[in-house]
Amino acid sequence: MTEADFLFLRDYLKRRSGLSLGPEKRYLVESRLSPVCRRFGVNTLSDLVGTLRLSREGPLERAVVEAMTTNETFFFRDRAPFDLFRDVLLPRAIAARAAVRRLRIWSAAASTGQEPYSLAMMVHEAAAQLAGWQVEIVGTDLSTEVLEKARLGLYSHFEVQRGLPVQLLVKHFTQVGEQWRISPKIASMVSYRPLNLLHPFDHLGQFDIVYCRNVLIYFDAPTKADVLDRIAKSLAPDGAVLLGAAETVIGLTESLVPDSQHRGLYRQGSTARAAAPPPRMAAGF
Amino acid sequence: MRSALVVDDSAVIRKVARRILETLDFAVRDAEDGEKALALCTEEMPSVILLDWNMPNMDGYAFLRLLRQSHNGDRPKVLFCTTENDVGAIARALRAGADEYIMKPFDREIMMAKLDQVGFAARLSELV
Structure with a gap:
């Protein structure tokens, strides 16, 4: 691939998907x-670039963007946050919410649906313990285009x-x-809504578990702090927030504090508790 | 060292898989059918087997059945690999004793993801 080809692809992908590619990529x-x-059936990357230069919108163009951005999300991405969900968060929630039998989970950067569907599959695996429960998984994303794909639930091999x-x-x-x-049963467990995290999201209601992974990295420090503070306010007092492996609250806010036992897991800090409405439930998890 | 056996009647697939697995720090052997693969397993049981399903002489299904019955044949993680993508074919292979499934064509990233799922996480040096 020539330098000119790479520069064309870099600009093309930036324009089409917002993906930012440094020379190391x-x-x-x-x-x-x-x-x-x-x-x-294209022989070389240079031929591919030649085709992209001439064409506007079609299966090849979509495949190029998809191939370059699918690394942003995939089923059970990083695995550990999902092991944590299955082994710690879900059992604790089942114990803590036994009286109300209601659980609300938010996938705040749902993208094309792999994260919320992964959570839904894990909830389904615990179905025997959740009989009669109302479990709601809300997936939000800035892009209505990716949410459309999420709703369709169709994935390439x-x-x-x-x-x-x-x-x-x-x-x-x-x-x-x-x-x-994806099966209708799993699909029906997730509802999708377009949402820009920079805008208010208190209308979504209170959540017990929030997955907000690999989205804050795109924001500057004051924006990160603002989003984290508002997530803390949307969190049940005993709820849990999962951030991406490269993300943290330290140095940004005290509304969320790291869980000492589990990396990437955060709970409400004292500042969020002071600002939050009275607890809805007494039991903790 | 981690070892892998690539079983496929296509020389191209064997070459591509070998190249990928070697970059992931596996010592790689290969065989063009189930019979030759079984002989190699008798010599030394690999950690991982990348197994094509449709082969002459002995197909993947027959190989896997005999492998799992053999001494230490329960040890290798078997990733079966085919272009037949229907759920029935996948379920049949799982019942026969496969651990994971790779659809052709595959790339290094898919191979890494599948190896990770069967307990062979990439080493740090292989991620760069």
Whole structure:
């Protein structure tokens, strides 16, 4: 791939998806787009760039953007936050909410649905303990385009192979041509709403568990602090927030504090508790 | 050292898989059918087997059945690999004793993700 080809792809992807590619990501472009070339019968990356220069919108163009951005989200991304959900957060929530039998989970950067559907599959695995419960998973994202894909619940074979255990693929997906569709049962557990985290979100109500991963990294420090403060206010007093591995609250706000036992997990700090409305429930988890 | 056995009747797939697995710090052997693969397993049981489903002589299903019955044959993690993507074929392979499934075409990233799922996390040096 020539320098001119890389620069074209960098600008093209920035324009189409907001993806910001530094020169060190050159290898990523090559490794991601080579399979696209094979799929579409294009011989080289230079030929691919030549085609993109001439065309506007079609399957090839969408495949290029998708191949470069799917790394932003995949099923059970990073695994540890989902192990934590299954092993710690969900059992504690089941104990703490036994009286009200209601649980609200927010996937704050839902993208194309892999994170909320991963959570939904884990809730489904605990179905025996959740009989008669109302479990609501809300997925929000800035982009209505990605939410449309999330609602459709259709994934390429590349997407279902990143992180999704094959047993869950067999259990919860059906093949539709070249793609895989999530089962109506799992899909119905998640509702999607467009939301810019920079705007107010108190209308979403209070949540017991919030997954807000790998989105704050795109914001400056004051914006991060503002978003974290407002998430803390949307959190049940005994609720939990999961941030991405490269994200933290330290030095930004005291409305959320790190959990000493679990990396990436945060709870309401004293400043959020002082500002929050009276606790809805007494039991803690 | 971690070891892998690539079983596929396509020389191209064997070459691509070998190259990817070697970058992930696996010592790689390969075989073009189930019979030759079983002989290699008898010599030394690999940590991971990347197994094609449709092969002449002995197909993936027959190989896997014999492997799992053999001494220490329960040890290797088996990723079966085919272009047949229907749920029935996948479920049949899981019942036969496969641990994970890779659809062709695959790339290094998918291979890393699947290896991670069966307990072979990438080492730090392989992520850069």
